[in-house]
Amino acid sequence: MQKRLIVGYDHGDEMSEWKWLRLGDICVKIGSGATPRGGSSVYLSEGVTLIRSQNVYNNRFEMQGLAFIEEKHALELLNVTVEVDDILLNITGDSVARTCQVPSEILPARVNQHVAIIRPSPSTVDARFLKYSLVNPTMQQYMLSIAGAGATRNALTKGMIENFKILTPPLPIQHAIVHILGSLDDKIELNRRMNETLEAMARALFKDWFVEFGPVRAKMEGRQPPGLSAEIAALFPDALDAEDKPVGWEMKSFVTTINLIGGGTPKTSEPAYWGGEIPWFSVVDVPRDGDVFTIDTEKKITERGLSESATRLLSPGTTIISARGTVGKCALVGVPMAMNQSCYGVIGKEGRGSYFTHFSLRYLVTELQQNTHGSVFDTITQATFQTVHVPTIPIPLTQAFDHTVSSFLQRILTNLHESRTLAALRDLLLPKLLSGELRVRVAEEIVEGAR
Secondary structure, three states: OOOOOOOOOOOOOOHHHOEEEEHHHHEEEEEEOOOOOOHHHHOEOOOEEEEOHHHEEOOEEOOOOOEEEOHHHHHHOHHHEEOOOOEEEEOEOOOOOOEEEOOHHHOOEEEOOOEEEEEEOOOOOOHHHHHHHHHOHHHHHHHHHHHOOOOOOOEOOHHHHHOOEEEEOOHHHHHHHHHHHHHHHHHHHHHHHHHHHHHHHHHHHHHHHHOOOHHHHHHHOOOOOOOOOHHHHOOOOOOEOOOOOEOOOOEEEHHHHEEEEEOOOOOOOOHHHEEEEEEEEOHHHOOOOOOOEEOOOOEEEOHHHHHOOOOOOEOOOOEEEEOEOOOOOEEEEOOOEEEOOOEEEEEEHHHOOHHHHHHHHHHHHHHHHHOOEOOOOOEOOHHHHHHOEEEOOOHHHHHHHHHHHHHHHHHHHHHHHHHHHHHHHHHHHHHHHHHOOOOHHHHHHHHHHHO
16 A cells, blocks of 8 residues: 555644535535436447446445446436546435445446436545545435435435535545545455456466367367466367367266255344354355455354254355346355355365366356246256256366466455455544544554554
8 A cells, every 4th residue: 555645644633623514515516317218228338338326335336237328318418427536326225325436437427317426626525535424334324314214215315415414624634534544445446456357367267278178279289288287288188079078078967066055044033043253145245256255244143043044054165156036146155154045055076176166157157047947036946057067077177277276266365355354444444534533643553554
């Protein structure tokens, strides 16, 4: 992380200069957008970005699921053009109050009717300071309380937003606070981008070895497979059969290569089962693209909840796949955890590598989704795993793959643990800094110690 921007700036005696400011008085724009005429039927794979509520999380913008519209539809939404540093606030539905800042790389962009743009006057408020003020737990609780009052659906109106009041110090103190919190967020973002790169490298290697059969094709041409030791290269055949797969790698049902583990839910009406130390996985705990592992969950259960229900404790290295409703979402278990009955745990049989099994499952997800069962909800069953077939890759080769990518995956896991620690520190400092309870100088020393 960068060195401190404002060394030892002490605002402890400057609280008299902190003021409660109304958003309507310090913002040059507050307003939501609209869905283009034609709705989702006019969405494209590229064009002008249309930001929707599923892209806005607290202190995080989610790229997955972005929609795009053509220029003529963007012109109809010209009054809701998103600019650099704009704050995005979800104003309807279950995601109401979630707040983040727009990433510059998705511009030009518009917002739909479920997202509000908040643009403060830079001469009064640092946009990043306002973002942190809105994700402050106290402010989040306030927004949720007024959004759910007296309506059938959660909603924040423009008038409500204009009347939000933010405790605001002078700009130099705002900048100092933003630097402290931002340095932690920057490191978390750096870890996320590193994880994406590492995961892509492991995925590319899996595809080369086991989908495109690159080492086999190299040996067929009389070449040493690039980047492979002689020992690993010797594990690959030197020819393809009539079905264009490596000689000797016969096809068999995927289910014969794995062990499946079922999950369960402790009785929700029994308080003794919940609020413990054991992570309990459901589909909401699926990691972001690139993060691969789940190391924490939204809900946790007790030892008693584990022992008195159908759920089981999964070991690190197990792959979890969601099997009902939102099917095909995968996660590698990073710490011992249990899971609900809408998922399967998957372990390779006969010593097959756990990373090999994970990437195999991810490669097969589309085919599994196409073969789901159920008249109401799509469901992956044990029978579904029987419908997909894979080559019988020698066990030592699956283990060689695990050994080759283990440094990538272990670094991802290390980054996740570090980011979790940094996020906890940020969440601890944020409300104290924004209330003036914690001096900038002290917070800087805490962050320096964490480095």
